[in-house]
Amino acid sequence: MKKYDEKWEDRINALLDGELSDTDAEALKSEASDDRLLARAIIEAYQLQQAMDAVHVERAPASLRKRLNAVPREQNAESRTGFTPRLFQPRWVMALVAVPLAIIAVNLMQPDTPSTAEIAKAPQDLAIAFAYLDRAGSITGREIESNVGHTMADAISGSVNRTIKFSNEHSKEKEV
Amino acid sequence: MKHSMMTKLITGLFCTLLSLPAIAQEDELKDLPGYVDFGDLSALYGEPKIIINLGGTMLSFVSMMSSSESPETADMISKLKGVRVQIFETDSNTDASKAQFSKVKGNLKSTGWEPIVQVNEDDEQVLVYMKMQDGNMEGMTVMVVDEEEAVFVNVIGQLNPAELGQVMNSLDVDLELDLDP
Numbered sequence: 001m002k003k004y005d006e007k008w009e010d011r012i013n014a015l016l017d018g019e020l021s022d023t024d025a026e027a028l029k030s031e032a033s034d035d036r037l038l039a040r041a042i043i044e045a046y047q048l049q050q051a052m053d054a055v056h057v058e059r060a061p062a063s064l065r066k067r068l069n070a071v072p073r074e075q076n077a078e079s080r081t082g083f084t085p086r087l088f089q090p091r092w093v094m095a096l097v098a099v100p101l102a103i104i105a106v107n108l109m110q111p112d113t114p115s116t117a118e119i120a121k122a123p124q125d126l127a128i129a130f131a132y133l134d135r136a137g138s139i140t141g142r143e144i145e146s147n148v149g150h151t152m153a154d155a156i157s158g159s160v161n162r163t164i165k166f167s168n169e170h171s172k173e174k175e176v
Numbered sequence: 177m178k179h180s181m182m183t184k185l186i187t188g189l190f191c192t193l194l195s196l197p198a199i200a201q202e203d204e205l206k207d208l209p210g211y212v213d214f215g216d217l218s219a220l221y222g223e224p225k226i227i228i229n230l231g232g233t234m235l236s237f238v239s240m241m242s243s244s245e246s247p248e249t250a251d252m253i254s255k256l257k258g259v260r261v262q263i264f265e266t267d268s269n270t271d272a273s274k275a276q277f278s279k280v281k282g283n284l285k286s287t288g289w290e291p292i293v294q295v296n297e298d299d300e301q302v303l304v305y306m307k308m309q310d311g312n313m314e315g316m317t318v319m320v321v322d323e324e325e326a327v328f329v330n331v332i333g334q335l336n337p338a339e340l341g342q343v344m345n346s347l348d349v350d351l352e353l354d355l356d357p
Contacts, residue, residue, distance in 0.1 A: 081305040114234050122238045127255070130340050132329050136318040139302050139341075140293045149339045 008038060012045045205231060205258045210307050210315020210332035212289075214262055214280060217326065220272045221264040225325065228261035235259065249343050258332035272325035277301060277319055280328075283334055284317070292316075293336050 002102075011028055014020045020028065032039040055114070205211050218224065230238075235256050244249035266273055285291075285307045293304035300322040307314040313334045320327040 019178050035316075058306070064258055065191060067180055080273070093297075114237060118234065119237045119241070123241075125234075125261075126238060126259060126343075129228055129230075129259045129329055130228065132261065132320070132327050132342060133316075133318055133331070134340050135302060136293070136327075139300065139320065140304070143295045143302075161210050176268055 008041055009045075011043050015042070016045055016049050184318040191262060203242075205229075205260070205332060208257055208314070208332050209309055210313075210317070210330070211329045212280065212305075212317045212318075212328075213282065214328040214330070215276050217264050217272060217276055220269075221266065221326070223261045226261060226263040228259065230256075230259040232257050240301075246341070252336065252339055252343055256331060256335065258330075260328075260330040263330040264326045266321065266324060269325050270321055270323065270326070273321040273342050274301060276326075277321060280319065281305075289317070320324065 011020065011024070015025055015028055028038075028042075032042055206213075235253055235258070236343045239250045239253040242253060264273070281303060287307075288309075289305040289307045291303070292306050293302060295302035301318075301320070305317050307316070315333065316331045317336055318327070318329040
């Protein structure tokens, strides 16, 4: 059907442009008298041609024509100076950068869920941190003991613990 | 030449983007009042021997896992918002660490941290500071430097030192660390 339409179109255009021989023109008109669709296609094409002829053609401004004429020259000049791959054109570079940026941004917005290995390692990390806190406490106790004696050490370290404990209890009371 | 610059620019941008999650996590802790900036000693001592960064999400997981075996431990961990540890080997060169101690100490004093313990020996220094805000403990920091190592510990959130031993036992972790004071 499509090929049939195209064949019609070529013949109708040739007819309207006066490019068909007399024999072919008569043959087409004869076909149109028996085929309403073909006749209608010829009429519509003729009306379209008349309408196009009636359109006033205005000459483009000189500045625009100058710029349009310069386009092929610029392209030729670029091709002479070196080949610019399409991927390195600014718009493609921006697109290449924007895609991973969008993916990473979406990932960053996801909740930070630790992996199984990280979760398994976390208690060990926490124990190491607490072990060093404990070590600092031991050093402190030892220093106090060596400087002011065992009794005073207990009193002072106990006081420190009480201070910290009071802070925690005070926090708990505030929470309640 | 133009393409080479463009390639470098894109590569640099990708590297920056890949490091964003770590930066974001660090920034999250930095906003908390109990956070302490220890500075950077890696230029002098190299990469830290131990570096630990446990954020709120990870601590929530640990707390959740401990809840069935030890509710007390789970309760204590649930009050923590972050735990950071940096340990550098000093190899008897303690001058830089002591200088960093002084710098951090100055920053702590100016930002409302209270000194709890301070030990100044020739071969060993210990500093323990605590941050309180509106009657609540916001953080604790412990710094230790001796001939072998410089230790920086920052606990963000509420912590009762008297419960440390209990928590360490309940975590049931074998530590192969030389922690003898």
